[in-house]
Amino acid sequence: MxxxxxxxxxxxxxxxxxxxxxxxxxxxxxxxxxxxxxxxxxxxxxxxxxxxxxxxxxxxxxxxxxxxxxxxxxRQMRAPLDEELTAEIVVRGPATVVALLRAAVAAFHPPLTPAWTGLVDLLEHVKAEWERLPRHRDPIFARDGWRCAVPACGSRRNLHDHHVIFRSRGGNNARTNRVTLCAGHHLHGIHEGWVRASGKAPAGMWWELGVRSDGPSLLRLVGDRYEDESLALDCSKSRQ
Ligand SMILES: [Zn+2]
Ligand SMILES: [Zn+2]
CATH class of the missing domain: 1.10.8 (Helicase, Ruva Protein; domain 3)
Incomplete structure (x- = not known):
């Protein structure tokens, strides 16, 4: 290109x-x-x-x-079932686990349909069951896609529910004042001061990364969009 x-x-x-x-x-x-x-x-x-x-x-x-x-x-809108197969799914694991998975996939695919539809149905069933459990229905985490909202992070582990305006500074519990962060960005980034979050979640969030006391922040973004595109390109070249 x-x-x-x-x-x-x-x-x-x-x-x-x-x-x-x-x-x-x-x-x-x-x-x-x-x-x-x-x-x-x-x-x-x-x-x-x-x-x-x-x-x-x-x-x-x-x-x-x-x-x-x-x-x-x-899913109903996707291509018909007789389409040519273009992908292969390989599962590696202990023989007993693989046998169990095979049996589960078989149980989920109706006669006269390709085997992969059983896997898709099985995964959708697992997802629905998972989301049905009250502890997996967190509205803030769900809204943010179960990942850290700090731009270019996206960690799905050890998620915290952070108050954009800290509760200690009078921030309220409204959803627009809460955002999903990974533990690292929450405890070390935000609360140690090198990441700054402001605005309203989710779409109106402002992020400052690399906050410095002696100059402007290294990077500023609105949501996932760089405030200064030339800065973004320099940054992505050196970081990626
Ligand atoms: Zn916090
Ligand atoms: Zn993070």
């Missing part, structure tokens, strides 16, 4: 958008790749691929609206 050769896109960003860069929408995707965090970019590409799969005939998909929730089309 020219933008990659010209050095305006990092290798990782160029690779990330490769699956969706057709003849149409090429420029829009290249532009988008320079505007948002790699995390959001990967999410947007995954969304575009889902939308494309759901379409009755091959179509190019333009980047979504900035900051818009990425709604994945429902």
């Amino acid at each position: 020219e933008a990659y050769r010209a050095g305006t896109l990092s290798t990782l960003r160029a690779l990330t958008i490769a699956p969706v860069v057709g003849d149409h929408d090429r420029d829009a995707w290249i532009e988008r790749a320079s505007e948002v965090t790699l995390r959001r970019l990967a999410d947007e590409v995954a969304w575009a691929l889902d939308v494309r799969d759901a379409a009755p005939s091959p179509t190019a998909v333009a980047p979504p609206t900035h900051g818009a929730p990425l709604v994945v089309p429902s």
Whole structure:
């Protein structure tokens, strides 16, 4: 891609958008790749691929609206069952676990359907059961996709519910004042002062990374979008 050769896109960003860069929408995707965090970019590409799969005939998909929730089309809209198989799922584990998984997949796929539909149904069943448990129904974590909201982090482990305006400073319990953070970003980043979060969650969050007492923060973002795109490119080149 020219933008990659010209050095305006990092290798990782160029690779990330490769699956969706057709003849149409090429420029829009290249532009988008320079505007948002790699995390959001990967999410947007995954969304575009889902939308494309759901379409009755091959179509190019333009980047979504900035900051818009990425709604994945429902399964009913996906391609028919007799499509050519293009992916293989390999499961490695103790023989007993693999045997159990096979039996479970078999139990979930109705006669005359391909075996993979059993796996999809099994996974959807597991997800529904998981979300049915009260302790897995946290509205803040669910809204933030069960991952740290700090741009370019996305950790799914040890999540904390942080008050954007600290409770000690009068911050309330409204959902707009609460955001999902991983333990590291919460305890070391925010509460030790090198990450600053402000604004309203989820869409109106401002992030400052690398907060310094003797100068401006190294990086400022609105949601997953860099405030200064040239800064973003320098940063993504050195970091990725
Ligand atoms: Zn906190
Ligand atoms: Zn984090």
